[in-house]
Amino acid sequence: MSDRIVGLVLVLLASGYGWIAGEYDTGFSDPVGPAVFPRLLALVIGLLGLWLILRPDPEPDWTKGRTLALQSLAVALMLGYALFLVPVGFLIATTVLAAALAAMLGARPLQAVASGALVSVGVYFLFTQGLELSLPAGKLISGG
């Protein structure tokens, strides 16, 4: 069943991908054009997705209950991090994420917060001061 769901998602993805690709213009100077390669890919991905629906592998062992919830929470946290990194700023976002992930890996609350803050501040200074790369400061600090 899992493979069939994946296959279905892939078929849908391939159709959407191929459909969007079809809108790209073929330039006058370029006989191949930007649409051909994505359409080719979409065709093969779609066919292989169908193949997965028709001939699925045996069901894999899914994690259950608490473990699955933990894993979903981890994925949600990482998505949230990506969304909030720029508005909230690197320091706060990274502290929260690192502390939460550390707690999920078994650190005690105090340890988790401490390691989160340490990682965040350490990386921030390493990158902004040591390596001269800029990280988002966030609207709370810069006021922008």
Place this chain on the structure above:
Amino acid sequence: MDLLTSLGGGFAVALQPMNLLLALFGCFLGTVIGALPGIGPVNGIAILIPLAFSLKLQPVEAMILLTSVYYGTMFGGRISSILLNIPGDAPAVMTCLDGYPMAQQGKAADALAISAISSFIGGTLATIGLTVCAPLLAKAAIYFGPAELFALFVLAVISVGGVGSTNAAKTLLSGLLGLALATVGLDPASGEPRFTFGSYELYDGIDFVVAAIGLFAISEFLFFLADRDEGAAKRIPIGHNRSPFRKLIFPAATLRASGIGFIIGVLPGAGATMASFLGYTLEKKISDRDGTFGKGDPRGVAAPEADAHTRRTRQRRHRDHAGHAGDAQCPAGASIVRALAGSRLGIGRGPLCQQRDAAHFEHSARRDLRPPTDHPDDVSDAARRGDQLCRRLFDQQQRVRPTAHDRLRCPRVRHAQDGLPDYSSGAGDASRRPDGAEPSPRHASKWR
């Protein structure tokens, strides 16, 4: 005889105590930087170019330092591959496949040693081969055109099948999804933005390093979470290396892989990632009789290592040639910038990126204007055109102050402001900024 004299001269310079120290320092620094997931040789050198300028190094010293950093970052990338199952840079992805299982079996020290030894052998062989047959190789490389390049990439895609697991359809699907991800961004041929959904950030495309690290790191975290929750997690034991030396070298695997790396390295356009990929696939086909590859077979660590390093030595060759021919006036700066251009890994291309980032533009312009040959005359001509184009864009860049958003996204703009040598005036000093001020990374602070 000519060769020996030149080599003698080279060694006389390289063996000076100060230069040896610089090499040691560069290798150490590079290893530390490379061990950070996602920061590979290209980023490592880009980050450290300001250091070379602010230390006021002579061109030769700067070359030695940055080349050592380059080698250091290459090896550093393996550390996180083997210990964390998170590739440090793109070519280290193949090292994950067998390196991490070895670490799980308590053989982390062995895996690191094998990786280092194979890299050393591959790199040394390539350097020797390069010294002896560089002129011959340059002649052969001229005949490598678009058709041959296409065939090479078809070979790489086909060999995906050799790496995969039990279900061939799934292996092929993951390869195709990777290709689909790679089509995001500006189409290299027509400049048409594809699958960007109106987001300018996506014009740059999705970097391979980002995809690979996301895939390995996030899945590794989720696996670990499940293992811990079910009480199966165990710490990776890092002990001393107790294996005798002869068990750590795999002459056949290393030699085969060096051969592949060297051949692929001659071809313009194929990267170290492809070399390590093909090396691993070949080794798996030849010596995987007991099905141990992917489960911690030391040969699986040795092969891609030797491969990637052989290939990378070759990358330096491309860059050095261009460097000699192109600019008598700014040896250090331009050669190093070409190090970035030559290594082709993770360098964004496309107009948007070029507008935002003068340094990036420089790489693309030089690469794109350079004909796929190693004829010094052609190269110098192309480099000159590239220089003029860069200069124009650099001027535009100076006039257009970057917005807050640009600064956030493209930090290397600052490096460009600080470090880009003055090509137009012919003043001949790579370390001067275009406005004549002394170079210093601290000038960058005004951009914050």
